[in-house]
Amino acid sequence: MSAAMNPGVTDLWPFLVLVTVGFLPNEIWRVLGLVLARGLNEDSQVVLWSRAVATATLAGVIAKLLLFSNGSLAAIPLAVRLTAAAVGFVAFLVAKRSVFAGVAVGESVLLAGGYLFVS
């Protein structure tokens, strides 16, 4: 990106970045899934295995988001983030597997921890 670009191109730049750096690298995995899923039925072993891989990958994303947070969440100490996630999870189990209860309790712990340990 150079300052010599005309204004039209400069205005379009964020959208070009959105498509090439955001949309395409993200969408390619959905399209690959569509290609692979052709001809598979609900009860096939490949589908069952895919569910296990999807769940484990998602778990990996969760671990990464908790350990290496972005944006303003990065300012909250790691111990507070992990404690909040753990307490939220326990609350979910205690409250008869209520997602709402787990999320509400986990968020409250993060808020309290952030209030006490930051600033």
Added chain:
Amino acid sequence: MGHGQAMPGSNPSLLTFNSSAAAFFGGARSAFMSVFFVVLAGTYVGLGALAHDFGLSAFWLTLSTVLVWAAPAQVILISGIGTGAALFEVALAVTLSAIRLFPMVVALLPLVRTRSTRLHDLLLPTHFTSVSMWVESLRLLPMLPAEQRAAFCNGLSVGYMGAAVGFGFVGYYLAAGLPPLLAATLLFLTPLSFLISTARNARMMMDRLALGIGLALGALLTIMHVEFDLMWAGVGGGTLAYAIHRLREARA
């Protein structure tokens, strides 16, 4: 909620609609009544504020929600652009975070499809695949007759996406008044709700194993800065969970 009763394929249809349109609106209604509505609202208020702080337009944010439709990728994209990271590195981080979408689509589409479904009918459910929609679809679709699942799934997704777009605007225009601690709380919704909703859906031992092994392996590989950490955690952890499941089945 019948714990362990809603196994795929083992129960008759519990939810039926008179038409595809009714199934679509049924899906949208269930989107507004689920816990993910609240989670998405909060997450996208946070994303809206983030986009505002990094000088992106509200229209850009909306387009990114519609096109990317994955909160972790959007956070990476927006903070990457905002902090001036190398675009190649941002693209790499986005694609690594998106690998999960591949097995998710593979596990979802066979539920949505019938014998008469054509490829173009699957394009929308494919694009709409995201954690919130996937978790709810895997839970609810087995209760619907096969020919109404695609419409229900699209309605559900449009409901979620509409909420995300709307609350993205709210966050964008509230950004100036959003204290950092509250912004952090909103960003925390993504990992927390992913964790808890995945655990709720994990009724089979295999799913619980995949979640537990994936968390441990993901944390370990991330801390060790192994390249393609998420891919290894997913394929390794998922395959291990699947293998244990097959072994237990063979013994039973």
